[in-house]
Every structure is written in C-alpha cells, then in structure tokens.
Amino acid sequence: MSAPAAQATTGARRPDRPRKPPPSIGGLVGLVAFAVITAWAAIGVEFTLAPLITNLTRGSDVIWYYLHPNWEILTRPAVAEGFLETLYIAIIASLIGCILALGLSMLASKVSAPNSAVYQVSKIVLSLIRSLPDIAYGLLFVAFVQTGALPGILALIVFNIGVVAKLTPESIDAVDRGPIEAVEAAGATRFQRARFAIFPQVAPNYLSYCFYVFELNLRASMVLGFVGAGGIGEVINLLMTRLDHSSVSAVVVALFVVVFVLDQASRTVRRRLT
Amino acid sequence: MTATQTRTGSSTVRPKPPSKLRPTLVVVITGAIALAALLAVDARWERFPQIFTEAPAYIALMADGVFQNPFTMPWSEYWTKTFGYMFESVQMAWMGTVIGALLSFPLSFLAASNVAPRWVVLPVRQVLNVIRALPEIVLAIAFMIPIFGLGALAGTMALGIGSIGTLGKLSSEAIEGIDTGPVEALSATGANKAQVLRWAVVPQVLPEIVAFWLYRFEINIRASAILGIVGAGGIGSILGQLFNGRMWDRIGITLVVIIGVTVIVDQISAAVRRRIISGSARPSVEASSGPVEAA
Numbered sequence: 067m068s069a070p071a072a073q074a075t076t077g078a079r080r081p082d083r084p085r086k087p088p089p090s091i092g093g094l095v096g097l098v099a100f101a102v103i104t105a106w107a108a109i110g111v112e113f114t115l116a117p118l119i120t121n122l123t124r125g126s127d128v129i130w131y132y133l134h135p136n137w138e139i140l141t142r143p144a145v146a147e148g149f150l151e152t153l154y155i156a157i158i159a160s161l162i163g164c165i166l167a168l169g170l171s172m173l174a175s176k177v178s179a180p181n182s183a184v185y186q187v188s189k190i191v192l193s194l195i196r197s198l199p200d201i202a203y204g205l206l207f208v209a210f211v212q213t214g215a216l217p218g219i220l221a222l223i224v225f226n227i228g229v230v231a232k233l234t235p236e237s238i239d240a241v242d243r244g245p246i247e248a249v250e251a252a253g254a255t256r257f258q259r260a261r262f263a264i265f266p267q268v269a270p271n272y273l274s275y276c277f278y279v280f281e282l283n284l285r286a287s288m289v290l291g292f293v294g295a296g297g298i299g300e301v302i303n304l305l306m307t308r309l310d311h312s313s314v315s316a317v318v319v320a321l322f323v324v325v326f327v328l329d330q331a332s333r334t335v336r337r338r339l340t
Numbered sequence: 341m342t343a344t345q346t347r348t349g350s351s352t353v354r355p356k357p358p359s360k361l362r363p364t365l366v367v368v369i370t371g372a373i374a375l376a377a378l379l380a381v382d383a384r385w386e387r388f389p390q391i392f393t394e395a396p397a398y399i400a401l402m403a404d405g406v407f408q409n410p411f412t413m414p415w416s417e418y419w420t421k422t423f424g425y426m427f428e429s430v431q432m433a434w435m436g437t438v439i440g441a442l443l444s445f446p447l448s449f450l451a452a453s454n455v456a457p458r459w460v461v462l463p464v465r466q467v468l469n470v471i472r473a474l475p476e477i478v479l480a481i482a483f484m485i486p487i488f489g490l491g492a493l494a495g496t497m498a499l500g501i502g503s504i505g506t507l508g509k510l511s512s513e514a515i516e517g518i519d520t521g522p523v524e525a526l527s528a529t530g531a532n533k534a535q536v537l538r539w540a541v542v543p544q545v546l547p548e549i550v551a552f553w554l555y556r557f558e559i560n561i562r563a564s565a566i567l568g569i570v571g572a573g574g575i576g577s578i579l580g581q582l583f584n585g586r587m588w589d590r591i592g593i594t595l596v597v598i599i600g601v602t603v604i605v606d607q608i609s610a611a612v613r614r615r616i617i618s619g620s621a622r623p624s625v626e627a628s629s630g631p632v633e634a635a
Contacts, residue, residue, distance in 0.1 A: 092615075103434055104434065104435070104438055106431065107430075107431035107432075107434040107435045107438075108431075108435060110427065110428055110431035110492070111428070111431050111432055111435050111492040111493055111495075111496045111573070112491075112492065112493060113435055113493065113496065114493070117487055117488045117489065117493070118487065127486075128486035129483070129486065132482055132483075150380070151381060151382075153377070154377040154378075154380055154381035155381065157373060157374055157377040158374060158377050158378060158381065158383075161370070161374045193603060193606070194599055194603070197562075197598065197599045197602035197603050197606070198595065198598060198599060198602075199562045199563075199565040199566050199576075199598070200566070201565065201566045201569055201576060201579065202565070202579060202595060202598065205579060205580070205583045206398075207391075208583075209394075209398060209583060209586075210390060210391050210394045210395050210398065211387045211388065211390045211391060211394070212387060212390075214382070214383065214384055214387075215381050215382060215383040215384075216383040216384055216385065216387055216388065219381075219383060220391070285475045286475075288475055288477065288478070289475065289477050289566055289569070292477070292569050292570065293569065293580070293583075296383075306481060306570075314481075314482070315482070318478055318482065322473055322474065325473050326469075326473050329473065
C-alpha cells in the first residue's frame with residue numbers, strides 16, 4: 067500500500083522518464099567486430115597521417131606542377147586522338163554491352179527466366195563476371211588480341227554486362243504481373259512475353275542504367291589505358307612515365323571537363339526517362 | 341452521342357496505333373552514332389577471332405596453375421602470397437571506407453538543404469560533385485603517391501577521399517528525405533539545432549547511411565584492385581607484373597583469389613546491410629508499444 071504512494075509522490079516531484087532500452091547484443095558485437103577489423107586494416111596498410119605533415123614538402127613540387135597545367139599539350143594531335151578514341155570506345159562498348167546485358171537480365175530474373183535452373187546459373191555467372199575488376203579484363207584482352215582499342219572495347223563490354231545485368235534484373239523482379247498474365251492468356255510465346263509485357267515496364271530503368279554505364283566507361287577508359295587497352299589513358303600513362311606532371315594535369319583537367327559535360331547531358335536524359 | 345457509340349461498337353476498326361516516329365528516330369540516331377564510332381575507331385577488328393584461338397590456350401594454362409596441389413611448393417607459396425596481396429586490398433578498402441565515412445558524415449549534413457542554409461549547401465555540393473568526377477586512380481597518381489609515397493597507404497587515402505563524393509551525395513539525399521514529424525516535435529519542446537540533429541535527424545537516417553557505407557566498401561574492394569597498377573598497393577600490383585611476365589599459372593591463381601574473396605565479402609556485406617535496413621523497423625515498434633504500457 068505504501069509503495070505506490072511513495073511512487074506517486076516521487077512522480078509528482080519529477081515525472082518518471084521512460085527507462086533507456088538496454089544496449090542490444092547485436093549492436094555490441096557489431097561494434098567490437100568493427101573495431102577489430104579496423105585495427106587489422108590499419109596495421110595492414112600501416113596507416114598514419116604523418117606523411118601529410120612531413121612529406122607535404124616532397125609532394126608540394128608535384129602539386130605545384132599540377133596547379134600549373136601545360137595547356138599546350140591539348141593541341142597535340144595525339145591527345146585529341148586519345149580523347150576521340152576514348153569516346154568511340156565508350157559508345158561502342160556501351161551499346162554492345164547493354165544489348166547483351168538485356169538478354170542476360172531476362173535470364174537472371176525469376177519473373178522472366180524460363181526455369182529456376184537457368185535463373186540460378188545466370189545469377190552465379192553474372193556475379194562471377196562482376197567480381198573481377200575492369201583492369202583484369204583489360205590485361206586479359208590485351209594478352210588475347212594485343213594492345214589497342216579492341217581489347218579496351220572488349221574489356222568494357224564485359225564490365226558493362228556486369229553492371230547493367232546486376233541492376234536490370236532487380237527492376238524486372240518488381241514489374242507488374244498484370245500485363246504478363248494478359249499476354250500469356252493471349253497465347254504469347256516466351257519472346258513475345260518478354261518483348262511486350264516485361265520490356266516496356268523496365269525500359270525507362272534499363273535505359274537509365276545504360277546511360278549510367280556510359281558515364282562509367284569514360285572514367286574506366288582512363289584505367290584501361292594504363293595496361294595498353296586504348297583511349298586517353300595511354301596518353302596519360304606515357305606522360306606519367308616521363309614525369310611530365312604539368313602535361314598530365316592539363317589532360318586530366320580536360321578529361322574532367324569532358325566527363326562533367328557528358329555526365330550532365332546524360333543525367334538530364336536519365337531524369338527524363340524515369 | 342448514342343449514335344457515335346453504336347457506330348464504333350458495330351465496326352471492327354482497330355484503335356489507331358500510337359505514332360512510332362519518336363522511338364524510330366531515337367533508334368536511327370543511336371545507330372548512326374554507333375556506326376560513326378565503329379567506322380572512326382581504329383580497333384583492328386580482324387584480330388577479334390584471335391579470342392577464339394588464343395583464349396582457350398591461355399585459359400588452359402591458368403586452369404593448370406589453379407588445379408595443381410596447393411599444398412606443394414611452389415604452389416603453396418603462390419597461394420599464400422596472392423592471399424596476402426588480396427587481404428591488403430581488403431584492408432585498403434576497409435580503411436578507405438572508414439576515412440570516407442568519417443569525413444563524409446559531417447559533410448552530408450552540410451549538403452542537405454533541410455539542415456544547412458543555402459549558402460553552405462551549394463559550395464559543399466560542388467565539392468562533392470568534383471570528387472565524384474575524379475576517378476580514384478587520378479587521385480592516387482596525382483595527389484596521394486606524391487605525398488604518401490608508393491604503397492598501400494597512398495591507395496587507402498585515394499579510396500578514402502574518393503568515397504567522400506558518393507557517400508556525401510547519397511547520405512545528404514537520405515537526410516533530405518526524412519520525416520519532419522520528429523523535427524517539429526523536438527523544436528516544439530524547445531530543442532536547439534544540435535539537439536534536433538542528434539535526436540530527430542540522426543536516428544532516422546543512420547541505418548540508411550550505414551548501409552551506404554557498406555555498399556561503398558564493396559565498391560572500394562573492386563577499386564583497390566585497380567590502384568595497384570600505378571603502385572598504390574593491393575592485388576593490382578602483382579597483377580600487372582604477372583601479366584608482363586606472362587606467368588599464366590599464377591595469373592589463374594590470382595584471378596580465382598580475387599573472385600573468391602570479392603564474392604564472399606559481397607555476400608557478408610549484403611547480409612549485414614539487409615539486417616541493418618530491416619532492423620531499423622524494430623525501435624519504432626518498441627516505441628509504439630511504450631506509451632501503451634505506460635497507459
């Protein structure tokens with residue numbers, strides 16, 4: 067009897083706050099795991115910020131070159147050709163990669179795959195394709211067909227299939243089943259089902275992924291040039307080996323502008339699509 | 341009215357199909373651009389069939405290396421070395437993500453138009469845009485290697501700075517999409533700006549932002565493999581050497597290790613991400629049951 071009364075008096079003086087929930091075990095385990103992995107990684111990469119202070123003078127020469135770009139390099143025909151080659155590689159690889167990826171996407175979604183065995187196998191194949199970095203494909207294709215634009219195009223096609231065929235099946239999974247039932251009731255073949263019931267629904271998303279991949283390709287082309295797979299990256303690699311930092315800087319700034327302009331253009335198109 | 345209805349009803353005229361002019365134009369223009377690119381590029385297509393003659397031989401050589409007994413020399417050494425480099429890539433990716441997360445977290449609030457004033461939001465967004473337009477490999481060769489020297493630390497910093505761009509953008513969009521109810525509730529109780537952020541904004545967006553961090557970690561693992569090609573540490577540094585030396589058996593081992601580790605880390609990260617996103621619903625359930633108990 068007296069206990070509730072005592073509670074009531076304390077309640078009157080200071081309203082009871084709700085008790086804090088106890089810390090969750092999952093959260094604690096997560097925090098410990100985070101700390102352990104971070105320590106392991108920090109030791110592994112010998113993480114230190116000391117060079118920021120001590121070596122800034124060493125880096126400052128190079129940074130000075132970067133801040134004073136040698137714009138004349140951009141007028142050289144080799145540089146202009148490198149830029150054009152990057153653009154051509156990106157266009158061809160995006161187009162072929164996206165067309166191939168559309169077919170693979172249809173096989174890698176439960177909604178459109180002919181049976182679950184095909185669906186499972188395509189899923190696994192696509193995740194294997196995706197787990198190799200673009201540079202590995204560049205090196206492989208350079209070994210297969212020698213240096214030039216061709217290995218670059220082939221490497222990017224494979225890379226594009228990885229990206230687009232990851233995103234599109236997720237969109238296909240989310241389509242409205244109504245149109246599918248309708249075309250099935252009308253006796254459509256498997257191809258007609260994909261063409262008239264599924265594709266129109268995912269087309270805006272799919273096209274938007276294709277433009278996204280085009281943007282990625284312009285950047286990737288730079289990396290591929292480092293292994294001899296064509297494009298502006300080859301020019302940058304050559305200038306780097308000559309330690310001609312101010313020319314590298316000018317080319318990088320130009321690449322930056324090109325990527326930025328095409329990004330904006332592609333983003334406006336993508337916004338209109340979705 | 342009734343007359344027109346009966347007329348259309350009785351006739352078997354199909355509805356007129358919508359104009360196909362626009363889609364046709366788009367296809368024609370895309371085809372023309374692609375054709376122009378195909379004609380202009382000097383790709384030496386005659387080499388394309390080499391894939392079918394060369395690749396099987398090389399793949400056989402790679403498989404040869406992979407299917408040797410991994411517990412005998414020199415194969416055991418190759419596997420150990422390769423795993424060592426791959427773990428360095430994972431470490432670079434993790435530290436890069438941690439750095440990116442730490443730096444992007446405050447920036448994402450400054451880039452959210454419902455939290456920061458307009459004159460802060462616009463410049464911060466531009467900074468994020470610039471970072472996103474620069475590939476990690478440029479950050480590595482242009483800034484990080486001169487300062488941090490060749491090695492994993494330079495690559496880590498390149499990944500860290502590169503991560504700020506995407507993380508800041510995605511996180512600030514999550515912050516802009518919050519429910520304004522809790523914010524109003526706190527403001528009504530007289531909370532100051534910092535308290536509103538701490539108790540109304542952060543709890544709402546944190547699960548989503550942590551999911552972005554994990555997503556970026558997966559991207560960074562792939563990116564860290566690339567950085568080795570310019571000497572910034574990780575698995576890429578041996579990849580280039582092996583291809584120059586045409587050591588196909590070891591290339592096979594390396595590719596298998598990259599695929600294996602990447603797939604496993606992706607699976608773990610995706611599982612954790614799913615838990616974080618679905619787990620975020622739990623506190624709100626408890627909160628709704630709270631008042632019922634009190635009443």
